[in-house]
Amino acid sequence: MDFLLYFIALGLVKLLQTLPLTLVARIGRAGGALAYWLDARHRRVAIRNLALSLPERAPAEIRALARENFKRIGENYACSIKTASMSLEELKPHMEVMGAKKLHPKDDRERLRSKVIAIGHFGNFEIFARAVQLLEGYQGATTYRALNSPRLNALLLSLRERNGSLFFERRKEGAALRTALNERRLILGLLSDQHSGAHGVRLPFFGRECSTTKAPAVFALRYDLPLHPAICFRTRLGYWRIEVGDAIPTHLDGRPRSVADIMQDVNTAFEEAVRRDPANWFWVHNRWKPGRKPVAASEPEPQTEPAFQ
Numbered sequence: 001m002d003f004l005l006y007f008i009a010l011g012l013v014k015l016l017q018t019l020p021l022t023l024v025a026r027i028g029r030a031g032g033a034l035a036y037w038l039d040a041r042h043r044r045v046a047i048r049n050l051a052l053s054l055p056e057r058a059p060a061e062i063r064a065l066a067r068e069n070f071k072r073i074g075e076n077y078a079c080s081i082k083t084a085s086m087s088l089e090e091l092k093p094h095m096e097v098m099g100a101k102k103l104h105p106k107d108d109r110e111r112l113r114s115k116v117i118a119i120g121h122f123g124n125f126e127i128f129a130r131a132v133q134l135l136e137g138y139q140g141a142t143t144y145r146a147l148n149s150p151r152l153n154a155l156l157l158s159l160r161e162r163n164g165s166l167f168f169e170r171r172k173e174g175a176a177l178r179t180a181l182n183e184r185r186l187i188l189g190l191l192s193d194q195h196s197g198a199h200g201v202r203l204p205f206f207g208r209e210c211s212t213t214k215a216p217a218v219f220a221l222r223y224d225l226p227l228h229p230a231i232c233f234r235t236r237l238g239y240w241r242i243e244v245g246d247a248i249p250t251h252l253d254g255r256p257r258s259v260a261d262i263m264q265d266v267n268t269a270f271e272e273a274v275r276r277d278p279a280n281w282f283w284v285h286n287r288w289k290p291g292r293k294p295v296a297a298s299e300p301e302p303q304t305e306p307a308f309q
Helices: 002-018 021-038 040-053 059-084 088-094 125-132 150-163 174-183 215-222 259-276
Strands: 095-098 115-119 139-144 166-169 186-191 201-205 208-212 227-236 239-244
Touching (some): 021 040, 059 227, 088 125, 115 125, 115 215, 125 139, 125 239, 215 227, 215 259
Parallel strands (some): 095 239
């Protein structure tokens, strides 16, 4: 079965990569529309999340947003396969980066150093790694969780590694990531908008408490690195704009801020991005699962890197 799934996935990848990007986007939207009607469980999750997070929206508008969200998810996944095969020159007309100057030294006296970027499942978030190629002096890096199927995992990595970014398995390669942060100038993008289980700190997001990863704050504090949020917005079919936000303060009056306070600022930045374009986020994920062991905001900060979930 693993062998069969691999060849089906490989065939789909090869097919999408031969087609024009806008056609791939339309195919993805059609697949997302079909999934909206077939996948009742995730449809209910999306509608419930939207209704509770945006109570000012009418029920008919919530359902319309949920349908568009499924289409966007299909579009983004299909386009991520296509854009992985495109050269940077081919991709440039479809991608712009706003706020990139925030990641560069303010003057000649400030040295170029690694940055931590809190990213989320907004738009075609896979192109964050390609956007780093536009930043002179930096190399992209992120973490991932390996798939259970070795063949499918290798296929996924082959798509991602073509852009020259570094990928570190969350559960096994923490030491290698620490070494890279010390020895290279990285843009470390960390997905920060999903349920983080007992490892996270419980913070409000759209007024409801949820488990939030500590990773961006911990890495920024541990290695004294700037932390920025960044959002990928879909501007039209097959076109995206990445917006880099202002640096989130990691120190106040010369003292480190708490991980909870830092990550609350990340949650706030994500909330603002969701409100700008509600269909652009990943509503089918249950971000607001109840916590088995809530982590208090005043709890001492971890002494080791967080376990990525």
